[in-house]
Amino acid sequence: MPNDSPVSAASLFWFHCGRCGSLFQSQPGESEERTCSHCGSKPSLGLDATPAPASPGAFQTAVVEPHAGDRKRVTQRKHKSSYLVFKLAAIWILVLGGIVFGVRFIWHDQEAPASESTGFTPKKSGAYTQEDSDLINGAKEGIGKNFIGFISSTGAEQHNQFVFSPIATAGRMARFYNLNPVVKINPSGIVAKNTTIIHIPDRRAIEVDWAPSDGRMLDTAFYEENGEWRLDWDHYVRYSDYPWPLFLSDKGDSEGEFRLLARERLAEERRSTDTLSLILYAPRFGYGDTTGQQSPEFNVRRASPDGRLLEAAFKLQRAGKRPFDMKITGTNPEELIRVRLKVRRIDDGEARHFEITKVIACHWYSTDLPGVEVPREDAPAGQK
8 A cells, every 4th residue: 555644854855956046855866856846947957966886897997088287287297308308418418519629629729820829839949740740630639638537527536537657646646635735727718838749768748738717827748558648647736745845844754755946056156166056946836937935055966966967957948948859948937947856854953954865857757767968977077
């Protein structure tokens, strides 16, 4: 028997009419059968906000399509990422190209006529042989890249990649930079002013004078080693076992090896004496025409091996020449020569004095060969 009893209030639900905005009660059921008790219209605007239930496994197999705005943002991110990669690659190519261009620019002036550039210095006494010219032209690109690499590096480990005899140099380099500041040279705009062959008998060597943008002048030597042109680091930094001013003030070991500048004191007045009187000066890196702290007076017997080597070097300097038959003018102050020697400091409790124990060479290159013609000890007076 049908149940005609009225519907209980507990079984009614409240609904909102989307047309008149009124609230009304009705039984739950299909929305198509429901009408608003106020306006008599169907309350739905045709928008079914309740999605159909998903079938089991639908979340594993369904492909979620992004909104158009999301697709646009994803595309933009991809474009930005691709642009960033392209930009980084372009910058890296420009950096490499700049290094290559910079090296080529360094030597550009030297390929131009001497009258239009500051490149190869014209020879006033003799000319380059064809062999010398071929050697320089074949080596200059490697020399340029190596020197730019050296001055662009930071730290001894990186510097050591570009120097001659790196294993033997590593210990001296660590000691030197522990006692001396690392001089920073800006590689941008640096120019090779003069280039020539160093006629060292036991190796192929080339000297280059560089002009950085800071007003310094750097003279460097390069030796061929394992197919590469490597920097003579000891010559470049004017290596000494200890800073000369500190050594003079009683610091460090009592004996050491030094690269210094030497001046003959009272050369004309003492020409007939049997000793040379010398004053030694610390060089100033990058400013070869000036000197640093000077030493007390040193006396060296003219007839000794050290005295004969020094006399030969001063004679060469007065003739306007340099060791190893160098064809370019050096940057030494007038009347001074370069020396590499050993000096001992003696403190007897009352006074401190110094003596030269060995003159190794009258240049700063990393070779013990004298580079000058030294007269024999038994040579006649006119040949000394």
